[in-house]
Amino acid sequence: MITSTPRSMRRGAAGLLVAAALAGLLSSCVFRATDPSTTRRTEPTVDADTAKQQMIDAVDDATGRLGGDWQPRTGPDYAEDCVLGDGEKGAQWRYLTGSTLAGNPADDGARMAEYWRGLGMDVVVRGTADEPAVFASGGGKIASMSVYAYSGNYTVQAVSLCFPGDADRIAERNADEAPQP
Numbered sequence: 001m002i003t004s005t006p007r008s009m010r011r012g013a014a015g016l017l018v019a020a021a022l023a024g025l026l027s028s029c030v031f032r033a034t035d036p037s038t039t040r041r042t043e044p045t046v047d048a049d050t051a052k053q054q055m056i057d058a059v060d061d062a063t064g065r066l067g068g069d070w071q072p073r074t075g076p077d078y079a080e081d082c083v084l085g086d087g088e089k090g091a092q093w094r095y096l097t098g099s100t101l102a103g104n105p106a107d108d109g110a111r112m113a114e115y116w117r118g119l120g121m122d123v124v125v126r127g128t129a130d131e132p133a134v135f136a137s138g139g140g141k142i143a144s145m146s147v148y149a150y151s152g153n154y155t156v157q158a159v160s161l162c163f164p165g166d167a168d169r170i171a172e173r174n175a176d177e178a179p180q181p
Contacts, residue, residue: 045084048163048170052076052093054141055160059095062147062156065115066108068101070156079170082143082162091165092143096157105149109134112147121145 046054056076063070075095084090109132113123116136127133127148136145143159 046161046163048091048093048165051160051163055093055095055158058142058145058158059097059156062112062145062158063097063099065112066099066101066103066147066149066154066156068099068103068154070097070099072097073155077174079165079167079174081167084162084164088164089166090162091167091170092162093160094157095160096155098156099154100152101154102151103149103154105131105151105154108132108154109147109149112136112149116145 059076073096076093078094079091080094082090082092106129109125109127113125113132113134113136116123116134116139119139121136121139124135125132126135131148131150134147134149137143141161143161145158146156148155
């Protein structure tokens with residue numbers, strides 16, 4: 001004797017088959033959890049040399065607009081870890097330079113914030129009106145940029161876009177290539 005399967009049982013079985021197929025499909029995908037505090041970019045991939053040059057150009061542009069004499073404090077060949085947009089480990093450059101420029105911190109901070117906004121960057125201003133700290137990100141050429149406008153102690157810092165590479169290996173290579181005393 002042949003009995004018919006109730007419609008609700010057929011739907012349930014079909015639902016289980018669909019769920020099993022989706023589970024199989026999803027299990028073939030790799031999910032990676034990334035720490036959002038270390039993810040520094042979503043821009044397209046650049047190579048190490050391009051990332052470094054864009055960062056140097058951004059620092060030169062900012063220091064040129066501020067005037068005065070500037071001395072590197074860190075970088076421009078200081079490499080550190082970052083996470084590429086696809087979750088893979090990458091490297092980025094950091095460059096910090098300083099000046100004893102007295103300047104006009106309130107005007108200089110406001111001018112840099114306005115300039116960076118004009119370049120399409122996201123800008124945050126912190127600190128006081130007399131000693132502003134201006135932070136910028138985005139724009140496609142660098143990951144971040146900052147100006148601390150403190151009379152007698154100005155700093156400009158930039159972090160390059162993240163690029164494929166290993167910061168530790170870059171640091172080792174840079175140490176090997178550094179002039180020996």
